[in-house]
Amino acid sequence: MSTATDTRPAAALLECQTDRATLTEALSTVAVGVPRRPAVPLLGGVLLESRGGHLTLTTTDIDTVVSVRIPDAVNAPGALLVDHVELSKMLGALVKGSRKREADAMPVTLRATVDGHAVLSLGGYTMPLTAYPVEEFPTLPTVPASMAEADRETFTQQARRVLIARGADATLPIFTSVHVQAAPGALTLAATDRFRLAVAEIPATTAATEDRSVMLPAELLSSVLKHCTGDRVRLGVDAASDWAALSCGDLTVLTRTVDAEFPRYERLFPETTASARADRGALAQATVRATAALEASHYTADRDQAGHHLAVTLHPDGRVSVAPVLAEHAETVTAPEHPAEVGGVAESVRVLFGARYLRDALSSLAGDTVTLRLDSPNRPVVFTATDTPGYRHLIMPVRPTS
Missing domain, CATH: 3.10.150.10 (DNA Polymerase III, subunit A, domain 2)
Structure with missing residues (x-):
C-alpha cells in the first residue's frame, strides 16, 4: 500500500480501557473503512494501537484508511488486531437487557495475551476475541499536511448540499465523486450527475498561494460527515495527488483520489x-x-x-x-x-x-x-x-x- 516505515510495536502487549459508549462510537466510525467482503480475514479487523498514551483504532480496505483516537485510554502500550464485527457485536451482547445509559457507562477493557489472543472484559464477563497477527496489517500511507481548513459546521452543511447532485453509476467515477478545489481563502466543492450540478464555496484557511484540486469518492465523504465532531475540518493531499486526507477532531480519513477530470462547470x-x-x-x-x-x-x-x-x-x-x-x-x-x-x-x-x-x-x-x-x-x-x-x-x- 505504501513505502512508509512501519513503526508499530507489534510485540508489545496492549491493554486499553474506556467506557462502552466511547468504544462503540469509535467502532461505528471506523466501520467506514471495513470492506463488506474482506478479500482476506484480517482486512475485516480493527487495529488498536497506543500512541502517546492515547488509543487509536484503524481500519482499511486498501483504498481507504479510517482512524479514530480515544484519548487517555491506554494502560499498557502495544498493538492488537481484532475482528471488527465480532468486537462490535460482543459489546452489544454482554449488556443485552441493560438500560442504555447504564450500559454505555460500563468500563471496557481490551488486552493482548502472550499467546497472541485478545480478551475483552465487560459487565463482569471475560471473553476471548478473534485476533490476527499485527505485523500482517497493511502498512499505511503517511497523512499529508493540511492544504486547507474550514469551520466544521459550515463544511458539513455545504458538503451535504453538494452531495445531493452526485451520480449513482459506479462505472462513471467522475459522476460519483466530489471535486474539491482549494484557492487562497476558500474551498469549493462541486458534484454532478450530468443533469444537475451543485457548487458550494466555503471560507477557508489555505496553505497554498495557488489553486489545487482533487477528486474524492462522494459515497465516502457522505459516510464520514456524520462522524465529524471537531471544530475544524482539515483537508490535505500528498505531493503526487494519489492520497487525500480529511481530519476533524479525533477522526482521520485517508483515501485514494479519483483519477478523473471534473468538467469546467463555470461556463454552464x-x-x-x-x-x-x-x-x-x-x-x-x-x-x-x-x-x-x-x-x-x-x-x-x-x-x-x-x-x-x-x-x-x-x-x-x-x-x-x-x-x-x-x-x-x-x-x-x-x-x-x-x-x-x-x-x-x-x-x-x-x-x-x-x-x-x-x-x-x-x-x-x-x-x-x-x-x-x-x-x-x-x-x-x-x-x-x-x-x-x-x-x-x-x-x-x-x-x-x-
Whole structure:
C-alpha cells in the first residue's frame, strides 16, 4: 500500500480501557473503512494501537484508511488486531437487557495475551476475541499536511448540499465523486450527475498561494460527515495527488483520489435574462403536491420516477406556478399561482424539470425565499437563496417533446 516505515510495536502487549459508549462510537466510525467482503480475514479487523498514551483504532480496505483516537485510554502500550464485527457485536451482547445509559457507562477493557489472543472484559464477563497477527496489517500511507481548513459546521452543511447532485453509476467515477478545489481563502466543492450540478464555496484557511484540486469518492465523504465532531475540518493531499486526507477532531480519513477530470462547470452558469424570487416553502409544497398528482394519475402510470416532469411557469405580472406535466392533456392541467418578483420576462416562460431534481434543489436551500435565474427555457436554470451563501444549484431543464 505504501513505502512508509512501519513503526508499530507489534510485540508489545496492549491493554486499553474506556467506557462502552466511547468504544462503540469509535467502532461505528471506523466501520467506514471495513470492506463488506474482506478479500482476506484480517482486512475485516480493527487495529488498536497506543500512541502517546492515547488509543487509536484503524481500519482499511486498501483504498481507504479510517482512524479514530480515544484519548487517555491506554494502560499498557502495544498493538492488537481484532475482528471488527465480532468486537462490535460482543459489546452489544454482554449488556443485552441493560438500560442504555447504564450500559454505555460500563468500563471496557481490551488486552493482548502472550499467546497472541485478545480478551475483552465487560459487565463482569471475560471473553476471548478473534485476533490476527499485527505485523500482517497493511502498512499505511503517511497523512499529508493540511492544504486547507474550514469551520466544521459550515463544511458539513455545504458538503451535504453538494452531495445531493452526485451520480449513482459506479462505472462513471467522475459522476460519483466530489471535486474539491482549494484557492487562497476558500474551498469549493462541486458534484454532478450530468443533469444537475451543485457548487458550494466555503471560507477557508489555505496553505497554498495557488489553486489545487482533487477528486474524492462522494459515497465516502457522505459516510464520514456524520462522524465529524471537531471544530475544524482539515483537508490535505500528498505531493503526487494519489492520497487525500480529511481530519476533524479525533477522526482521520485517508483515501485514494479519483483519477478523473471534473468538467469546467463555470461556463454552464447562464448569463441571466430572466429571474423569479418567490417563497421557497410555497414552491417546495407545490412541488410535493404536483409530484403526488403525477404518481396518482393513470396518465403517468407507465412512467418511472425519472419520467415524472413538472412545469414551472414565470408570469411577467409577478406570479409563478408549479404544475404536473401530462403531455397528452397539457391544456387541461392548471395549478395554483404564487406571488413572485419576476424580472426580464415580457411574456410567460414555461420551464420543464424532472420532479425529483426540482424537489432536491428546493430542499437543498435554506431560508424563506428562493431565486431562479435563466436565459432560456431550454438552458440551465440556477437556484440560489440569500440564506445559503456561496451555494448554487443548477438543473438542466427537460426539453419539451412537442
